[in-house]
Amino acid sequence: MENLLYLYALVPASELEDTELPSLTGFDKKGSLYTVPIDDNITSIVCDLDGDEYSESVIENKIDNDMEWLQEKAFHHHETIETLYQNYTLIPLKFCTIYKTKDSLKSTIQDVEEKINATFDFLQDKEEWTLKLYTDDNKLKKEISKHNKNVEEKRRELDGMSKGKRFFAEKKIDTFVDTELENEKDRVGEALHQKIKALAVDYSIKKNWGRDVTGLKEEMVYNSVYLLPKDKVDAFLEIIDNEKNELPEEGWRIEATGPWPAYHFSSFN
Known part of the structure; x- marks a missing residue:
């Protein structure tokens, strides 16, 4: 042949x-x-x-x-x-x-x-960058349980309850913490995306990878790729650094990598 x-x-x-x-x-x-x-x-x-x-x-x-x-x-x-x-x-x-x-x-x-x-x-004159957001749910759940205002309000409702009612109310609070945990993941991911979206000429939100793929103990909760003008890359990296400083050290990890060849923005059939 x-x-x-x-x-x-x-x-x-x-x-x-x-x-x-x-x-x-x-x-x-x-x-x-x-x-x-x-x-x-x-x-x-x-x-x-x-x-x-x-x-x-x-x-x-x-x-x-x-x-x-x-x-x-x-x-x-x-x-x-x-x-x-x-x-x-x-x-x-x-x-x-x-x-x-x-x-x-x-x-x-x-x-x-x-x-x-x-x-x-x-x-021309653009770069592809990826952004992934991970959480350690156990650590983040403790953080939310201690400092989330909505959870604090629920805990104040326990005051004066009988022992029996308090037991079931605490179980409901545990479920509420789980809900607030998911809400916080969505909130942080969306807020970060909106900041970077303003810099990018194109972007793609990707499916989150499971732990069996990443090999990490943390859960991937946000996975995206952005096409950035080269003169916007420094601003992008500054947003990432600021976000790392603002988020609690316990429970969060942001991973920005690049520049990559434009795999996601240059396909043709």
Whole structure:
């Protein structure tokens, strides 16, 4: 079988004229990355793969059954995109985007040429940043139980109650604390989002990851990604620092990471 093409990213052709493609090893650890021009404005960055060794059926089997291979190749893909991002405005492609021929690659890209050029313009001088908010529910619940005004009001209602009524009222307060805990998570996440949203040109609220994915004891309660103009990044980081200082040390953790290639704001079909 003839060689296949592994597509990493699309880059404005003019930027490759100004900055030479760095020397990078390909997906198979043998060949190197090189460029395939699509038209005067768009250039693809690819590497060759052996058609037998990396056929669709072989890759599907590897992904399903060989975790070590998957982790190694996914890391290679991510690191390669990261390196390219340091040099160019780029549209990163998904892991294992493979074409049979240069003609099929060019035809696919040319069909969405207008959208790709618009995306290049949109991404110029912008950065993708992720924001995740975690809570230690046990610690945060204690904090709310002690200092939440609504909980304090409920506790004052216990004064003068008989022992029997007080027992059931305290059980209701425990449930009320749980409700206030969830309300506080929503309040903090939404308030933080509104501040950052004002800086961003685009954003996406993502599904929270479970502890089995994060490997953390804390619960992820907010997960988002923002596309920020480069001149707004300092203001974004200042908001994060201020929020860390304002939130109680016990029970909260804010994690802001970036800049990343614009995975969430540059996809095309």
